[in-house]
Amino acid sequence: MNNRILVVDDEPSIAMLLDYNLKLADYDVRCVYDGGAVFEAIRSFRPDLMILDLMLPTMDGVQICRKLRSEGNGLPIIMLTAMQELSDRIAGLDHGADDYMVKPFSPQEVISRIRAVLRRSGASSPEAPPAEIHLGEICISAERRDVTLNGRLIDLTPKEFELLLYLCQHQGRALSRQQLLQNVWDYHFLGDTRIVDVHISHLRDKIEADARNPRYIQTVRSVGYKMTDPYAIPGQRKSTLASR
Incomplete structure (x- = not known):
C-alpha cells in the first residue's frame, strides 16, 4: 500500500x-x-x-x-x-x-x-532491527522502538529515537553534526546543522539528570557529539547489544 x-x-x-x-x-x-x-x-x-x-x-x-x-x-x-x-x-x-x-x-x-x-x-519498512541496547541506565529496544531509563518509559519523537539509537550504536565515537545529518536524517549535502543541536538538546532534557551537565551525550568541541556510559569501568565498554 x-x-x-x-x-x-x-x-x-x-x-x-x-x-x-x-x-x-x-x-x-x-x-x-x-x-x-x-x-x-x-x-x-x-x-x-x-x-x-x-x-x-x-x-x-x-x-x-x-x-x-x-x-x-x-x-x-x-x-x-x-x-x-x-x-x-x-x-x-x-x-x-x-x-x-x-x-x-x-x-x-x-x-x-x-x-x-x-x-x-519505520513507516516505509515492515522490518525492525531485532536488537536491544543497554547503556548505563538506558535500554533501547529497536524492535519495539521504545526507550526506558531506570525502567521508566521515555517519551521520544521518532527522530529523537533514531538519533539516540545511532549515538548508542556508535558509543564512544566522536560524531560530527554532518555525520549525524547524513546517517539519521539521510541528508547527503552540507546543510544547516542546527537541526542536530535542537534534537540533542531535547534528548538531554529527557535522559539526563542535569541537561546542563550531561553524563551520556557529551559535546566534542569543534566536532559534534559522542555517547558515553557514565558507569563504565575505564578501558571497558559496558553497553551491550542483545539480539533475539
Missing part, C-alpha cells in the same frame, strides 16, 4: 504543487488548507507523514505540533516555513517536528526528505 501524505498549507498553489508531484511519486495525498481541519483529516485519512505549513489560519503549525505531541501522537512531520530567521525556521523542531524546509523549495527535495523521514520512522 502506498504511503499516505497529508499536506497542510493555506496557499492553494503550493498545496497543488505538492499534490501533483507527490502523486507522481506514487503517494496517496490529501490536502487541507486550515489548521482547524488538521485533526479531523488525521483521524479520517490516517496519514503516514504530514507536510505542515508553519503559518496557517485558525491554528498555526507550532500549535498543531505541540498538541499532537502532547497527546502522544508520533506522526512524522515536515514543517514548511517562509521565515528567514533561524529561530523562526526551527520553531517547529522545538515542538516535535522531525524536519523543516524553507520556501521556496524543490518538489524533488521534498520527496527526498519524505523518503528519509519515513525510512527512519
Whole structure:
C-alpha cells in the first residue's frame, strides 16, 4: 500500500504543487488548507507523514505540533516555513517536528526528505532491527522502538529515537553534526546543522539528570557529539547489544 501524505498549507498553489508531484511519486495525498481541519483529516485519512505549513489560519503549525505531541501522537512531520530567521525556521523542531524546509523549495527535495523521514520512522519498512541496547541506565529496544531509563518509559519523537539509537550504536565515537545529518536524517549535502543541536538538546532534557551537565551525550568541541556510559569501568565498554 502506498504511503499516505497529508499536506497542510493555506496557499492553494503550493498545496497543488505538492499534490501533483507527490502523486507522481506514487503517494496517496490529501490536502487541507486550515489548521482547524488538521485533526479531523488525521483521524479520517490516517496519514503516514504530514507536510505542515508553519503559518496557517485558525491554528498555526507550532500549535498543531505541540498538541499532537502532547497527546502522544508520533506522526512524522515536515514543517514548511517562509521565515528567514533561524529561530523562526526551527520553531517547529522545538515542538516535535522531525524536519523543516524553507520556501521556496524543490518538489524533488521534498520527496527526498519524505523518503528519509519515513525510512527512519519505520513507516516505509515492515522490518525492525531485532536488537536491544543497554547503556548505563538506558535500554533501547529497536524492535519495539521504545526507550526506558531506570525502567521508566521515555517519551521520544521518532527522530529523537533514531538519533539516540545511532549515538548508542556508535558509543564512544566522536560524531560530527554532518555525520549525524547524513546517517539519521539521510541528508547527503552540507546543510544547516542546527537541526542536530535542537534534537540533542531535547534528548538531554529527557535522559539526563542535569541537561546542563550531561553524563551520556557529551559535546566534542569543534566536532559534534559522542555517547558515553557514565558507569563504565575505564578501558571497558559496558553497553551491550542483545539480539533475539
